[in-house]
Amino acid sequence: MEKGGIRVDPVTIDTTKIKHTKKQPVTALEKLNDTGLISTLLAAREREGMILFSTIDQVFNWARLSSLWPVTSGLACCAIEMMAVAMAHHDIARFGMEIFRASPRQADLMFVAGTVTKRMAPRVKQLYEMMPDPKWVIAVGGCASTGGPYHESYSVLKGVDLIIPVDVYIPGCPPRPEAWIYGVIQLREKIKNQGYGAKWGLNK
Amino acid sequence: MNSAEELKNLLPGSVISTGLQLNKPMAVVKKEDLVKAAGKAKEIGFDHLSVITGIDYRDHFEVIYNFFSYSKKQNLAIKVNLDHDKPEVDSLTSLWKGADWLERETFDLVGIKFIGHPNLIRILLPDGWNGHPLRKDYDMNTEQFVTIGDNGDDVVSPDGTNLLRRK
Amino acid sequence: MESDELFINMGPVHPSTHGVARFKLRMDGESIKECTPVIGYLHRGTEKIGEMKTYLQFIPYTDRLDYIAAFPNNYAYVKAVEELAGIEVPLRAEYIRVLTMELNRIVNHIVSIGSLLMDLGAATMIMWGFRERENALQLFEMLCGARMTFNYIKPGGVREDIPDGFIPKLNEFIKDMEKRIVDYEQLINGNEIFHMRMKNIGVISGKDAVNYGWTGPTLRGSGVDYDLRKYEPYSIYPDLDFKVCVRKEGDSYARFIVRMDEMKESLHILRQVVDNMPATKLISMAEYGISPMTGTPTAVSTYFPRIFTPPAGEVYSRIEAPKGELGFYVVSDGTTKPYRVKIRSPSFCNLTAIPSLVKGLKIGDLIAAFGTIDVVLGDVDR
Ligand code: SF4
Numbered sequence: 001m002e003k004g005g006i007r008v009d010p011v012t013i014d015t016t017k018i019k020h021t022k023k024q025p026v027t028a029l030e031k032l033n034d035t036g037l038i039s040t041l042l043a044a045r046e047r048e049g050m051i052l053f054s055t056i057d058q059v060f061n062w063a064r065l066s067s068l069w070p071v072t073s074g075l076a077c078c079a080i081e082m083m084a085v086a087m088a089h090h091d092i093a094r095f096g097m098e099i100f101r102a103s104p105r106q107a108d109l110m111f112v113a114g115t116v117t118k119r120m121a122p123r124v125k126q127l128y129e130m131m132p133d134p135k136w137v138i139a140v141g142g143c144a145s146t147g148g149p150y151h152e153s154y155s156v157l158k159g160v161d162l163i164i165p166v167d168v169y170i171p172g173c174p175p176r177p178e179a180w181i182y183g184v185i186q187l188r189e190k191i192k193n194q195g196y197g198a199k200w201g202l203n204k
Numbered sequence: 205m206n207s208a209e210e211l212k213n214l215l216p217g218s219v220i221s222t223g224l225q226l227n228k229p230m231a232v233v234k235k236e237d238l239v240k241a242a243g244k245a246k247e248i249g250f251d252h253l254s255v256i257t258g259i260d261y262r263d264h265f266e267v268i269y270n271f272f273s274y275s276k277k278q279n280l281a282i283k284v285n286l287d288h289d290k291p292e293v294d295s296l297t298s299l300w301k302g303a304d305w306l307e308r309e310t311f312d313l314v315g316i317k318f319i320g321h322p323n324l325i326r327i328l329l330p331d332g333w334n335g336h337p338l339r340k341d342y343d344m345n346t347e348q349f350v351t352i353g354d355n356g357d358d359v360v361s362p363d364g365t366n367l368l369r370r371k
Numbered sequence: 372m373e374s375d376e377l378f379i380n381m382g383p384v385h386p387s388t389h390g391v392a393r394f395k396l397r398m399d400g401e402s403i404k405e406c407t408p409v410i411g412y413l414h415r416g417t418e419k420i421g422e423m424k425t426y427l428q429f430i431p432y433t434d435r436l437d438y439i440a441a442f443p444n445n446y447a448y449v450k451a452v453e454e455l456a457g458i459e460v461p462l463r464a465e466y467i468r469v470l471t472m473e474l475n476r477i478v479n480h481i482v483s484i485g486s487l488l489m490d491l492g493a494a495t496m497i498m499w500g501f502r503e504r505e506n507a508l509q510l511f512e513m514l515c516g517a518r519m520t521f522n523y524i525k526p527g528g529v530r531e532d533i534p535d536g537f538i539p540k541l542n543e544f545i546k547d548m549e550k551r552i553v554d555y556e557q558l559i560n561g562n563e564i565f566h567m568r569m570k571n572i573g574v575i576s577g578k579d580a581v582n583y584g585w586t587g588p589t590l591r592g593s594g595v596d597y598d599l600r601k602y603e604p605y606s607i608y609p610d611l612d613f614k615v616c617v618r619k620e621g622d623s624y625a626r627f628i629v630r631m632d633e634m635k636e637s638l639h640i641l642r643q644v645v646d647n648m649p650a651t652k653l654i655s656m657a658e659y660g661i662s663p664m665t666g667t668p669t670a671v672s673t674y675f676p677r678i679f680t681p682p683a684g685e686v687y688s689r690i691e692a693p694k695g696e697l698g699f700y701v702v703s704d705g706t707t708k709p710y711r712v713k714i715r716s717p718s719f720c721n722l723t724a725i726p727s728l729v730k731g732l733k734i735g736d737l738i739a740a741f742g743t744i745d746v747v748l749g750d751v752d753r
Pocket of ligand 1: 143
């Protein structure tokens, strides 16, 4: 075998000799550790491995991102895609968010799906304020992000971020369900890295 | 003889002229006699009021009523001309219940007053909105915002205090 | 027995799946004494935008009126413009247009029935319905690359010819759908709870329905035999064989059954369209008298320039959209932009009757009646 003019002898590797250094996870704690979500695992020997040390952020964030409950706030065309995302074909239940709550009190995520008109804007804001903390907002579609096709209209708000803080913007008119799911994954990444620990880089 | 001419024969005093709205017969009617003409049209079979359109022609307004007859399968359009300073015409709500919202919409967006309408308030825009958007002289540059008042109804405010996060 | 009045505000964000409508209800105990619909929460000023855009630029906005069935909206506006300017359309394009519109009618009725059942508390139908809807959306995607907002039909024809492999997939869809409709009927039609919720609820006579300006399946549910496709035919509908589905009762159940039957008729139309579609044929330029300098007509579209000026005039043109009579009133003053675009939307006119329809009923029945009228708030508020 020639490589850059130097002759390299082929090396044979006996794969049977290779030992797996990484132990397969067996106990529940080890499995949890293996997910990578909780990286700091110090099991106290005397308690027979029943204590788990982690940062509080990591545990909380993991719990929060795994079951985001959205509030039903379909406003316009994008809301029909929201229904499509929730149905069997695209199945947003895979992200623990199949339960669209009718009441904002039980929800922690708001999809602003559709055109926010001037008349609807105070209602959207009220809905957001009624949600308990912590809460997140995803602006779906051109209309909710910037006013979209209706930017010139006299009765449309030019982006929902004028009235409430937005975490993730999903472009499209309407965004395809795949784009929608990508946006949800981005939000999960964001939640994973928030909290006090994030300031000191502890959550990674 | 098309339906507009038929109407003219029945009401020679009220119908000013007849013509075609591209392919549909159209009669121009004196605005005082609108209810009379529409009532006559309903009598001769035009039972479906399809649409009411208000148009701002800068010097005058036009309101066009499109009718259809389910029995005869014919079209008829009735047009009235209104002054620009005093856009008022009689309401057709006594003849068609469906005219209620159509007239409210025309009032809301074009600003034509329908006399005798039982509940002539804005329908698509909130009460207190400044101007009628489909008029040609509507000011598109001034933004208007809406907030919720004490009893849950909309309040129009020019600056959007309580609503916007920042100015 | 006398009881205190109770005011209930329903909406604008409420659990039923039609959009941002709001009802102010004055209740006497459990029954509705007075219902005042408040609309306009999705008013986007489409008619004003129509005056600010050129004829071609406005077509995407029509998609967003009735966003569940967007092809008929495209077509209604384009038909008005074509009538205004006197544009001829190749026959193959007309076939494709009817094909898309009938597919869209099926999609619309699926969504309408699904969300009606969901509002009544049965979640199965919407899951099933959206499964089939997804198949139809894949067909739309093959045609024009979009799932809901198409911008496919343009003056003079359609944007592109149908791609390879579309017809076999469509045939598959038709075959599948036939079985599915039987499934739906077995699921819903015999259900006793459904009957009790729907029969004799929200009854309206044919005469009243006409007086309120009802059109479409809602009107046909009240025994008025009227369908613009049949009695004021446009496009290729005169050549097609289909029947108008009418029910006498005028209650919620009748309106629901009309939609079910219309889906079958649409499948029947689709089969005929597929069988009779003229083959692709390159149209000679001489046929349309267009010099090669200005553009090339294709098999599915006569050439249509980006900026064009129809002669001054006005037209009211209407079609039978899935929800009823959809009309566009277009006024041209001889410039590149329309002077006025007025949209006569079926949902808006059908919703007018709701206060009288639900008087004396319970709140749950309001949801059922509202569901069978099948409005889309984008279409109501424009
Ligand atoms: S972004 Fe497009 S699809 Fe979504 S609400 Fe706005 S106009 Fe409709």
